[in-house]
Amino acid sequence: MTATITGGINIAMKVPPHQYHATIAFYRDVVGLKPFTAKAPAVGFELGPNRLWIDEAPMMSQAEVWLELFTDDSSAAASRLGEAGIVRCDAIEPLGEGFRCFWITSPASIVHMVREPDTW
Template identity: 70%
Template sequence: MTDRLYGGIDIAMKVPSHQYQATIAFYRDTIGLKEFIDKAPAIGFELGPNKLWIDEAPMMSQAEIWLELFTGDFDDAAAHLEKSGVVRCDTIEPLPEGFKGGWITSPANIIHMVREPEAW
């Protein structure tokens, strides 16, 4: 166990275009989650202490969940993950130049953003 990583607050759901509007309506109208938009074009919902972001992903055929992990030192965490054999997949979605974070995948192919909290 390492103290280098801890759970973040963001959960991203990448949804194919043919399911996007129905998914937004499900969380907003059926479930009744409070909607907010501060990272357009993604739609955000309050999910307890977390934020659920729903992104339209036209290139996908099925929905995926992406999770967030925080670290106080990305370089240290990245070295730990590499030493542990964790696969980096930074090409999955571009991040801003100089961003203190990156993308990894779990053995079950769940995408995780690992970042310093102030990086976003």
């Protein structure tokens, strides 16, 4: 089976502690996005049809944007991406047992979670 891969709805911004509160205030108070905290301690914002998650990341010195891709078959997607030379980087952040998802990076070093939509 060939996996279908499409864009997901979640965008994660990993922000170091010294920028975290100002970043939250920027999106909430300056831009005026509606916040929600369905996955505390991360703070989420409605970003059109997407969700922007702001995660405090003490191990980082600068902010990074991480994207989500959906697939109908995570095993087939992993094979397809592997055959294209894309290396998994599951150690980047633990996903927990039972999730049908994994991490990759693009050639430009942008982190992507590849997951089946019903597993997160």
